[in-house]
Amino acid sequence: MAVDANATSAQGEFTVTTLKVNGSERTITASIDTPLLYVLRNELNVMGVKFGCGLAQCGACSVLLDGEEVRSCITPVAAAEGKDVTTVDGLPARWAQQKGLSPEQAADKLHPVQEAWVAEQVPQCGICQFGMMIKVTELLEKNPSPSDGDIKEALTNSGPSPHLCRCASYAAILEGAHRAARIMAGKDA
Ligand code: FES
Numbered sequence: 001m002a003v004d005a006n007a008t009s010a011q012g013e014f015t016v017t018t019l020k021v022n023g024s025e026r027t028i029t030a031s032i033d034t035p036l037l038y039v040l041r042n043e044l045n046v047m048g049v050k051f052g053c054g055l056a057q058c059g060a061c062s063v064l065l066d067g068e069e070v071r072s073c074i075t076p077v078a079a080a081e082g083k084d085v086t087t088v089d090g091l092p093a094r095w096a097q098q099k100g101l102s103p104e105q106a107a108d109k110l111h112p113v114q115e116a117w118v119a120e121q122v123p124q125c126g127i128c129q130f131g132m133m134i135k136v137t138e139l140l141e142k143n144p145s146p147s148d149g150d151i152k153e154a155l156t157n158s159g160p161s162p163h164l165c166r167c168a169s170y171a172a173i174l175e176g177a178h179r180a181a182r183i184m185a186g187k188d189a
């Protein structure tokens with residue numbers, strides 16, 4: 001949406017904001033209280049983030065903000081300025097950077113969490129899974145060898161609500177998280 005940077009909306013002033021999304025600087029014009037989710041999907045065409053509840057109650061919209069999971073449906077875009085925003089689309093590049101891979105080495109690589117999700121055939125309908133992968137990535141960056149309890153704790157009690165899966169793929173998510181940890185540790189193909 002093209003908007004005059006000096007215009008004023010009913011909700012507040014429109015401002016020009018620069019965001020770093022999946023490693024790229026993106027400039028957008030939006031009201032400062034616009035949810036980050038809407039900016040990512042509607043302005044920047046970043047589709048690896050889903051709208052579930054819009055109330056921080058499901059986790060489908062989760063992204064990493066400087067490595068911390070946030071619910072983008074209730075995060076005002078102003079809170080993301082100057083921070084690294086990572087969606088599931090940016091996980092391969094994040095992993096490549098963390099491992100110091102060259103662009104050639106990284107070209108066909110998925111992030112270990114994505115690799116594990118494919119290997120374990122975790123998704124069913126898929127709507128919750130981008131948020132699940134973001135949450136598990138956050139966990140594994142802090143705790144590379146989590147127990148079942150650590151994974152369950154991260155997915156249920158460490159945010160504003162549990163990460164919900166209406167397809168009940170929780171057992172597969174647990175297996176996916178363990179496999180991702182093994183891949184990260186170089187113990188699983
Ligand atoms: S859409 Fe954000 S938590 Fe459900």
Ligand code: FES
Pocket residue numbers: 123124125126127128129164165166167168169
């Ligand atoms: S896979 Fe369908 S909601 Fe989780």
